[in-house]
Amino acid sequence: MNSTNHYKHILVGLDLSKDCVHILNKAALIADLFKADISVAHIVEPLAFAYGGDVPIDLTEAQKIMEQQATTRLAKIIDEVDVKTQAQYICIGQTSHEIHRIAETHSMDLIVVGSHGRHGLAILFGSITKGVVQNACCDVLAVKV
Numbered sequence: 001m002n003s004t005n006h007y008k009h010i011l012v013g014l015d016l017s018k019d020c021v022h023i024l025n026k027a028a029l030i031a032d033l034f035k036a037d038i039s040v041a042h043i044v045e046p047l048a049f050a051y052g053g054d055v056p057i058d059l060t061e062a063q064k065i066m067e068q069q070a071t072t073r074l075a076k077i078i079d080e081v082d083v084k085t086q087a088q089y090i091c092i093g094q095t096s097h098e099i100h101r102i103a104e105t106h107s108m109d110l111i112v113v114g115s116h117g118r119h120g121l122a123i124l125f126g127s128i129t130k131g132v133v134q135n136a137c138c139d140v141l142a143v144k145v
Helices: 020-034 060-081 095-105 121-125 128-133
Strands: 009-013 037-044 087-092 110-115 139-144
Touching (some): 009 095, 020 060, 020 110, 037 060, 037 095, 060 087
Parallel strands (some): 009 037, 009 110
């Protein structure tokens, strides 16, 4: 924990799945306990990553639509949990890198993410949660979903 032995600003990384309500509820309980602020983030992988970067078409409009849909879905999740957030971030990029960047830029002292506890190939190739835990600038709580 930070030098005052409590969390002041929590970043919750959400993938917009059905499990997000559970993850955000857990983060809200921690925020209430420490009287901390909560911000939420969803990272949209660039379409060029998904298609290998060799797509001969302009994906700008499709990327904008994905961002708009993510913004709408994130707002619904926040409303469902009924939590007041200090900020909401929708970013394009590599998930763990962007989560780290947001946390560092805004001096957050806890990152909360979901962990699906997958086995087999997911362990072999790593996971987003593992990427967030590694090299984080602060504590990370992986909520099992």
